[in-house]
Amino acid sequence: MKIDFANLQYQHELYNNEIEEAILNVARNCNFIMGSEVQELEKSLEDFTGAKYAISCSSGTDALILAMMALDIKPGDEIITTPFTFIATAETIALLGATPVFVDIDEKTYNIDTSKIEEKITPKTKAIIPVSLYGQPADMEAIQTIADNHNLKIIIDGAQSFGSTFNGKTDSNLGDISTTSFFPAKPLGCYGDGGAVFTNDEKLATKMKQLRVHGQNERYYHKYIGIGGRLDTIQAAVLNVKLKYYKKDLSLRQEVAVKYTKSLEKKNDIVLPYVDDKATSAWAQYSVRVKNRDSLQTKLKEVGIPTAVHYPMPLHLQECFEYLGYKKGDFPISEVVSNEIMSLPMNPYISNEDISYISKELI
Structure with missing residues (x-):
């Protein structure tokens, strides 16, 4: 038996x-x-999310760059985020000359621990970037309260979570600016790179539209220093088709997650995903924690079950961020989770037979 991890061909x-x-x-x-x-x-996208403005762009990474540029993030500014995420979250902060300031994650959701944010706020702090990891939004209620109390902006890294909700609103319709990715393996993926930014602020929307075309406010007249961040028309065409079926795909992903959980819940040596009562997940990944990850991955591969690790090394321990001065032990939950996390095959088309087979082999 051979199982496809994302099943893009199907x-x-x-x-x-x-x-x-x-x-x-x-x-x-x-x-x-x-x-x-x-x-x-x-x-x-505006109709789907309820956000007033959806601006497509060239990737989820460029979506983060556009968001920070729109908010005038400058060298020397600090942005609070999580070390347990794909590198683009913090890489884009550093690329603009600002400083990523990390906060450890919640051990259940793997999203930023909101109880540890305020202690990291300084006069240089300009924004918070919560990540909706594996498809589930962070505690946006708590984060919004902190941001309001300290006059900070919120940029949501929703690269993995398009279509998820928090308190009944999509995470594309929360914060000052929300971003997403349409990378092929995302829940809503195109056939190359693509992304989008969302906001309810007309001025920010206008600025991001200009920033994505080299800061132009009219052809060959440049109001801002910008980027070449447009989404190709071909990618938009693909997404126009796939978006029509996306609610069904989200529902199927949820069904797969429920079946996984029911099948695995009696296995005491596996930590299953947790979704907060206030949230729904887009289930970009179905990630479990195991103690014997390396040997288990090898065994599963031998029987035709692909797995992946999102992510094997938290950002504060990456070589490119050595200059920040963090060390091993600074964010213990992120470090433990990165050593134990393992993603199982996840897509809308996994059969009951597949799930049964995976569960039987996952011992």
């Missing part, structure tokens, strides 16, 4: 006629940059 086959026709339509029209499909996608 998803393409489900919608291949619509997707291939949409791609061909872009090619026939030769409108490869900022074609009508881009505007169509942005309107659909």
Whole structure:
């Protein structure tokens, strides 16, 4: 038996006629940059999320850059975030000359521990970037209260969580700016790189639209220093098709997660995912914690079950962040989790037979 981790091939086959026709339509029209499909996608994203403004862009990483540039993050500023995330979260902070300030994670949700944020706030702190890890938003109620009390901005790194909710609102409609990624393996993925930023602030939306085209407020007239951060029309065309079926995909992901949990809940040596009562998850990953990860991964691979580790080394221990002066032991929960976490195959199309097989082998 061989199980596909993300099953992108099967998803393409489900919608291949619509997707291939949409791609061909872009090619026939030769409108490869900022074609009508881009505007169509942005309107659909606004309708889906409830956010007033959705601005597509070239990747989830560039979405974070656009958000920070829109908020005038400068060298010397500090931004509080988590060390247990993909590097783009903190890499983009450093790229703009600001300083990532890490806070350890909650041991149950793996998101930022809100009880430890305030002690890291200084006069240089300008924003908080909570990460909606594995598809579940952080405690946005607590984070918003902290931000309001200290006059800080919130940028949500929702690269893994498009379609998730907190207190009934999508995490694309929370904070000052929310970001997401449409990398192919994300819950809503395109056929290359892509992303989006969301806001309810008209001024921020206008600025981010200009920043993504080199700061232009009209052709060849540049109000800001910006980036080339547009989403290709072909990627927008793919997303326009897939977004029509995304609510169904989210529902199927939830069903898969429930089946996994029911199948694995009696295994005492495995820590299962936890979703807060106030939240729903997009289930970008179904990640468990085990003590014997390396040997277990090897065993599972031998029987046709792929796994992945998101993430094997927290950011404060990465070589590129040595200059921040952190050391092993500074964020103990992140360090423990990074040594034990393991993601199982997760996509909307995993069968009951697959889950039963994986559960049987996961001992």
